Amino acid sequence: MNDKIKILVIDDDDTGRDVLSMLLRSVGYEVTSAANGESALALIDRVQYHVIVSDLILPDSSGLDILRNVRKVAPATEVIVVTGHASAQTAVRAMKEGAFDYITKPIDFDELKIVVSNALEKQNILSENRYLRRQLQGRFEFNNIIGVSPAMNLVFERMNRIVKTDSAVLVSGESGTGKELVAKALHYNGTRREQPFIAVNCSAIPETLLESELFGHVRGAFTGAIKDKPGKFEAANHGTIFLDEIGTLPLHLQGKLLRVLQEHEVERVGSNKTIKLQVRVISATNSDLENMVKRGEFREDLYYRLNVIPLHLPPLRERQQDIIHLVAFFLEKQCRLMGRAPRSISKQALEALEQYAWPGNVRELENLIERMIALTDAAVITIDDVPAKIIGERPVGEALTVTLAKAGVDLVATISRVERELISQALLSSGGVKARAAALLGINRTTLVEKIKRLKMEE
Numbered sequence: 001m002n003d004k005i006k007i008l009v010i011d012d013d014d015t016g017r018d019v020l021s022m023l024l025r026s027v028g029y030e031v032t033s034a035a036n037g038e039s040a041l042a043l044i045d046r047v048q049y050h051v052i053v054s055d056l057i058l059p060d061s062s063g064l065d066i067l068r069n070v071r072k073v074a075p076a077t078e079v080i081v082v083t084g085h086a087s088a089q090t091a092v093r094a095m096k097e098g099a100f101d102y103i104t105k106p107i108d109f110d111e112l113k114i115v116v117s118n119a120l121e122k123q124n125i126l127s128e129n130r131y132l133r134r135q136l137q138g139r140f141e142f143n144n145i146i147g148v149s150p151a152m153n154l155v156f157e158r159m160n161r162i163v164k165t166d167s168a169v170l171v172s173g174e175s176g177t178g179k180e181l182v183a184k185a186l187h188y189n190g191t192r193r194e195q196p197f198i199a200v201n202c203s204a205i206p207e208t209l210l211e212s213e214l215f216g217h218v219r220g221a222f223t224g225a226i227k228d229k230p231g232k233f234e235a236a237n238h239g240t241i242f243l244d245e246i247g248t249l250p251l252h253l254q255g256k257l258l259r260v261l262q263e264h265e266v267e268r269v270g271s272n273k274t275i276k277l278q279v280r281v282i283s284a285t286n287s288d289l290e291n292m293v294k295r296g297e298f299r300e301d302l303y304y305r306l307n308v309i310p311l312h313l314p315p316l317r318e319r320q321q322d323i324i325h326l327v328a329f330f331l332e333k334q335c336r337l338m339g340r341a342p343r344s345i346s347k348q349a350l351e352a353l354e355q356y357a358w359p360g361n362v363r364e365l366e367n368l369i370e371r372m373i374a375l376t377d378a379a380v381i382t383i384d385d386v387p388a389k390i391i392g393e394r395p396v397g398e399a400l401t402v403t404l405a406k407a408g409v410d411l412v413a414t415i416s417r418v419e420r421e422l423i424s425q426a427l428l429s430s431g432g433v434k435a436r437a438a439a440l441l442g443i444n445r446t447t448l449v450e451k452i453k454r455l456k457m458e459e
Contacts, residue, residue: 005120006047009033010040010054010066011082016107020053023109024116037061041069049077051119053112056083056094064097071098076126078119082107145178145185146326149319155182155311162309163190168261170246170306171284173313174431176363179284180244182313187240192280195239200232203245211253212269215260221270233266233277240280246306247287247298258302281306315431316358316365323354326362330369331381343373348383356390357429420455423448 007029011017014035021031032047034040037058044052044066052070056063063081070077078100094102100119103111147155162169163186171179180199187197205213212221216231233241243249249257260266261281265274283306292298316323327350331343345353358364372385383391422441430436438448452458 004030005051006030006032006049007116008040008043008047008049008052008054010035010037010052010058010063012036012055012057012059020107020109020112024053027113029116037065040066044070044074044077048074050123051100051116052077052079053116054079054081056081064094067094067097067099076123078123080112080115080119145181146329147319147322148325149314149321151314151319152322155313158309158311159186162186162311165309166191166280168280168306168308169282169311170289170309171282171311171313172289173284173286174315174361175286176361177313177315178362179286179313180242182311183240183242183282183284186282187242187280190240190280192239196236197240197242198232198236199242199244201244203248207250210250211256214253215256215266215268217269218271221268225270228268231266231268233260233279234275236279237277238279240282243281243283245285246283247285247289247292251297251299254299254302258299258305261302261305316361317429317431318433318436320354323365324350326365327353327369330366331373334366334370334373338373340373341379343376343379343381345381346383349381349386352383352386352391357431416455419451420457423451423455423457 005028007024009017009021009024009031010033011020012035017033017035021033024031032043032049034043037060040052040054043049052066054063054066058066063079063083067079067081070079079098081094081099081102082105083102084105100122101115103115145152145156147153159182169183169186171182173179183199184197187193200214202210212225212229212231214231214233216229216234217225218228219225260277263274264278265276267274289298289303289307293300293303316326327345331345334340335342353365353368360367368387368390372381376385378385423437426437426440427434429440434448435445438445441448443451
């Protein structure tokens, strides 16, 4: 691999330049040399070098001038500055300008080999990270979020409008609707795609550790804090932080989070030093934060700060048209992951899945497909492979069978009972959304509301 690695040595000392070039070639690097800044800049314009080793003092310029130019025209190239003046001030200046490292004369070649190796390792890591980010960007493109229903088209339309902004987004929806998937799609298709995406599940971290996890701590801040530790916000600097289950954040931390969002800075636990941040915040909840605000369980000022752009994800029962597409996607995905031959699903089995209410939403559907593929050897998944609880859920409209008794019936009471049963099922299937329940029953919403009142079903 070393024969492909190009290194430029810049030094006005002919002997030192030749010796250094010879030593680097002996390791296997492809080495070019330059005696001054002008010839070095001409080479840099024509050739993409992996590493540049430059003397700080040159006859027509300085190593810092070389460094500044490289940062503009070849930002992936690492620059190692060499000087005979071992002053801390010079070292700090070189590092601030973006030098990878700083070594002093006389050069210890073993030390230089290690520094060059470290610079190349950093390049490899950055290259791998860029590749992974490209892969993630493809994975979280909007067209990888499955949905053709009107409800999902509204979600896609809003995502397209906000993807290039830095505004705070509050993603709401029931558990399993894909809130983190949407957050990643917004990040990896936005302007911060090359920067970190850090996800934090606020409900999964013990309250005693949550402040430190979010904001970091300094050594000695509490028992067990044996060294400084940056928090999730620092890790997400210049990128995106995703705060899942934000409704579970304790009140005493809500105030500190509000300050971070307002001031764009964070203080580690146990420190009074502020650290400036540029982070996009996407939060998510399956709770009704507006009602939590009314009950005093969530700060109103924080709610408005997080809810700059609301994005609601519909439950699966409100996007029935998407089930056939989701099933096809998960069948292909799970067969690929398990190394199984492609599977299909029978019409009867698919209809059973389409009639189910899916309280666990898309996550429940994916888990079911994974289970059926794991437990089924046949090429076609049939109704026999579908769990009984899904088959047993009666579709609305086929709920009751009424038989006339010999003694007759109370027709009014029976009709009321049938209405009550069908309305209950429709409301359950629609998640309490009256417009959707009315559509399932073939009546308008006003009629449904009147029937609910007449049958005293408000509760």
